[in-house]
Amino acid sequence: MMAEAASSALKEAQLQRVDAIYIGVMNVEEFVGDSNFAALLTDTLGLAGVPSTRVETASSTGAGVFETAFYAVASGHMKHVLVLAGEKMTHLSTAKTTRILSEAIDRSERRYGATMPALAAMVAQKYAREFNLPQLKLEDILAQVAIKNHANGYLNHYAQFRKIITKDDYLKSQMVSYPLRLYDCAPITDGASAMVLTSQPTPIKVSGIGHATDTSAVRHRTSFTSFNSTKEAAHRAYAMAQLNPSDIQFAEVHDAFTPFEIIGTEDLGFFSAGEGWKALEEGVTLLRGRLPINPSGGLKARGHPVGASGLAQLVEIVYQLRGEAGTERQLERAEIGLAHSIGGLGNNNLVTILERTDGKRILKAGAIPFGEASTRWKPTVEIFRKSLTYTVLRN
């Protein structure tokens, strides 16, 4: 699966060989029982010899490996680099997969039985409390995230689930951890994504990357309805790109659980705290809205092969920037796109901004709202014009 994605990327980039391979897998050791995976995969690609490094930042691994490869190219030591991410999960029982994924949670909280859906459910409850949403209203907005992303995924032939769901389907779906139902949770997915980064000029460039961590224990944080790691990562990405949140035309936002999409759109500065659900309700984030969120279908419908998801988001953005997302999904305004990926329960997050180099920059006048613009960032890597950017996601 990863070899298939890589081969297509190299073929599209018209490259037989690259200077290095960066491989993102979250937990191939426990999911599959292999270690030394970077070398194994490189050999599988017929590229034995090429330097190969595995990179991991929990469920944001796909974005983390992209960042790492970006610096390698930006350093001037590499010209063409293959970034390859994937995860194989569906062969295991849900119980085993849940146990493995729970190892990303702080040990002291894990000991009390915390799982990812349980913690996400607490976040959703707290959000409703903090912003005075009645339970029925909360259910309704979470349903709207799921319905929207399934509608987008229906149009994406790389999506794991290509089915439209209704409010009724949502309400009938199994309760996982109140208020989160099955349709609030991203599925268990096998998937791979690949991209070639190059130092040569191309029509798409990496204009901003931000990365930040947070406390391991959720209870040590100052807020449960906002992720500091997203805010800090966004701050850095906007500063590097010298862009405002209002310059972003569309985004892939980490929706492993539906409440995370709403909170994500607030943390990224698209909407004020407690206002994300209103924008959703007003249709702003629909495929044909003012600021489409998760045009790919998101983790919810496209699927969530943990180590691959962050890179699959970037692949989607490249498709949109190139105008190759297909007539039904292609966005009209697609010069600047943002990807937001959450590692663990929001403690190793990345924000990445890609931009068309030939698109007009719609910079708002005035200050960068996320703080002082920094000049120490000098984006130099651009995505290969004919690179792949190819994603396989299947169940």
Add this chain to the structure above:
Amino acid sequence: MMAEAASSALKEAQLQRVDAIYIGVMNVEEFVGDSNFAALLTDTLGLAGVPSTRVETASSTGAGVFETAFYAVASGHMKHVLVLAGEKMTHLSTAKTTRILSEAIDRSERRYGATMPALAAMVAQKYAREFNLPQLKLEDILAQVAIKNHANGYLNHYAQFRKIITKDDYLKSQMVSYPLRLYDCAPITDGASAMVLTSQPTPIKVSGIGHATDTSAVRHRTSFTSFNSTKEAAHRAYAMAQLNPSDIQFAEVHDAFTPFEIIGTEDLGFFSAGEGWKALEEGVTLLRGRLPINPSGGLKARGHPVGASGLAQLVEIVYQLRGEAGTERQLERAEIGLAHSIGGLGNNNLVTILERTDGKRILKAGAIPFGEASTRWKPTVEIFRKSLTYTVLRN
């Protein structure tokens, strides 16, 4: 343990904060049962917020994470970066540790019962066959590697084993896989090492890094008595540093198994193929020899906490270059040192060359013997003068 190493590094570097943390662990998932480890460790250091990424290249992880951090600094996007590597292994049974480590071996060979010591034993046998060494002679030279490295480790207060061994001790030690005895195999170790990389000018610089992979299956290789991945990595490191093998004054060579040290010194170009054992016998590689190999005691005596070993080698080189290795171990000629780290059974190897910036370069006239000198490498990162470089290795 990793936090202790990191704290000392930051203290010595007089830094409260860094721009990013790169963390090397080979298999924390299976050894310890934690994932999302980069964020966890960053929080443990009191540095929640700082971007943190885990890097892995099997048993060369310590060198792989150093390479990755080097590119991040060299890109101009980072000023100070903490590189931190470690592994916790001794709490598990030897059987379980062996099973986990065997996952780095090609699946088809693992299925036939191949373990790391068994494969290394085959390499040793093949070496003896190829270079006409009688079995007694083979035993003798392997013993000499173990005796030399234990003698060096005896003088290193970071070493796991500070005991001198004799030929008699060696011969009495348990047979693991003929001809390899217990004293031919690096031990199971808990350990951590840390280093700060900076873009500021310092007296020590990274002059060369080379990295290469090889086939996953050992049987697919063209030679069993030489590692292509070492040769290619060395080629790249020498080209980047514009140095010859004969310019290297001392080296840490991956001696997870004693025959690997002999083969390593040949693959690195210090001695011709089949001649490494002669140099060893002549005392060339002793602490007071012409080309000291493993002044730290090597993986054999200093210990082999798999993910940390590659970085611990570099820490040793920094100590030597700074003249801080202690009166008994300090080398007289210590301006240019090389570290060689093997990932898996020789399929993800790295070679790193560090150099004093104020030392005179003893460049030999003429061509770089490992092939054409390359000019595309521009080393720009230098090791922080007051950085740590600190290693804890204990049992």
